Amino acid sequence: MKKIIFTLLTGLMTTLIFAQDSGKFDLTASLHNQWYWRGYAVGPDPIIAAQASFKYKGLEVGTWNGYGLAGQWKDVDLYVSYTTKGGLSIALWDIYNYSDYAASPSYAGYGNHTQSNYFNYGTGTRHFFDLSVAYTIPSTSLSLFASTIIEGRDRNADGSQRYSSYVKASYDFTINEDVSVTPYISTGFALNSDNDGTFWQWTDKAVADSKSVGINEIGINISKPVKITDSYSIKANAGVVASPLNHTMTGLLGVTLF
Structure with missing residues (x-):
C-alpha cells in the first residue's frame, strides 16, 4: 500500500503540472503561537507555515510545511x-x-528525528498517510470531517496498523459581517488497537489511561480580517x-499573512 500511495501522489502532481494552462497555482503563509493538531500542541513553540x-x-495537489521559530518543530x-x-471533499x-x-525539556521524551530518512x-518510518472526507451540510453552516490513518507511523506492538x-463537527456563526465564531467538538478512536491506545493520546497520563474512545477537543475559534493598509x-x-x-487546555493565536 505504501508504494501505491506514493506512486499515486507523485503521478497526480506530475499530471496537474502539465495541466497548468487550465489550472492555477496558489500560495499562503501564516504565523501561529504553536501548532495544535487534533488534540495536542505537537509544535509547542511559535511557528511559521506555508502552503x-x-x-x-x-x-x-500541494504541500504544507511548518517550522518552529525555535528550530524544534x-x-x-x-x-x-x-x-x-x-x-x-x-x-x-x-x-x-x-x-x-x-x-x-518538556517534550524530550518524543526524541530527536532530524536525521530520519524521508524515503x-x-x-x-516518520510518515503516516491520513485519508479524510469533509462535507458542509447544504443550507447550513454545519461542517463534518472524518479521517483515518491508513498507513505508516500508527502501529501496534506487533507492527500492525491501528487505523x-x-x-x-463544527458550526460557523457570522457576526457583524466580518467576525466568524466557530465552536467545534471532536472524538478519536482506533479501528484495530491491541491495547485501546490511539494516535491521539499524547500526554503520559492519556497514554497510561489507553482509552479506546475519547473526546479529543471541545473548542471555539474566532476569526476576522484586520486591515493593515488600504x-x-x-x-x-x-x-x-x-x-x-x-x-x-490550550490557547491558540494565528494570522494568515497572504
Missing part, C-alpha cells in the same frame, strides 16, 4: 484532494514530522480548546 498548491477544477506534507460540485495526506523534540516508508480515526489585510484568529482525552 503551496495547484488547483485544476475540483482537483488540488519541523513538518513537511504532501497532499491530494478532490472536491465535488456538491461540496464533498476527499483528501489524502502524506504527513512527515522530523522535529527535534529533545531540544525542549523510509517501512519499519521506523486511528478522528471525527469532528490595500492589505490579514486574517487573524484566536481561540481556546480543551482536550479531555489529554487533560489539557
Whole structure:
C-alpha cells in the first residue's frame, strides 16, 4: 500500500503540472503561537507555515510545511484532494514530522528525528498517510470531517496498523459581517488497537489511561480580517480548546499573512 500511495501522489502532481494552462497555482503563509493538531500542541513553540498548491477544477495537489521559530518543530506534507460540485471533499495526506523534540525539556521524551530518512516508508518510518472526507451540510453552516490513518507511523506492538480515526463537527456563526465564531467538538478512536491506545493520546497520563474512545477537543475559534493598509489585510484568529482525552487546555493565536 505504501508504494501505491506514493506512486499515486507523485503521478497526480506530475499530471496537474502539465495541466497548468487550465489550472492555477496558489500560495499562503501564516504565523501561529504553536501548532495544535487534533488534540495536542505537537509544535509547542511559535511557528511559521506555508502552503503551496495547484488547483485544476475540483482537483488540488500541494504541500504544507511548518517550522518552529525555535528550530524544534519541523513538518513537511504532501497532499491530494478532490472536491465535488456538491461540496464533498476527499483528501489524502502524506504527513512527515522530523522535529527535534529533545531540544525542549518538556517534550524530550518524543526524541530527536532530524536525521530520519524521508524515503523510509517501512519499519521506523516518520510518515503516516491520513485519508479524510469533509462535507458542509447544504443550507447550513454545519461542517463534518472524518479521517483515518491508513498507513505508516500508527502501529501496534506487533507492527500492525491501528487505523486511528478522528471525527469532528463544527458550526460557523457570522457576526457583524466580518467576525466568524466557530465552536467545534471532536472524538478519536482506533479501528484495530491491541491495547485501546490511539494516535491521539499524547500526554503520559492519556497514554497510561489507553482509552479506546475519547473526546479529543471541545473548542471555539474566532476569526476576522484586520486591515493593515488600504490595500492589505490579514486574517487573524484566536481561540481556546480543551482536550479531555489529554487533560489539557490550550490557547491558540494565528494570522494568515497572504
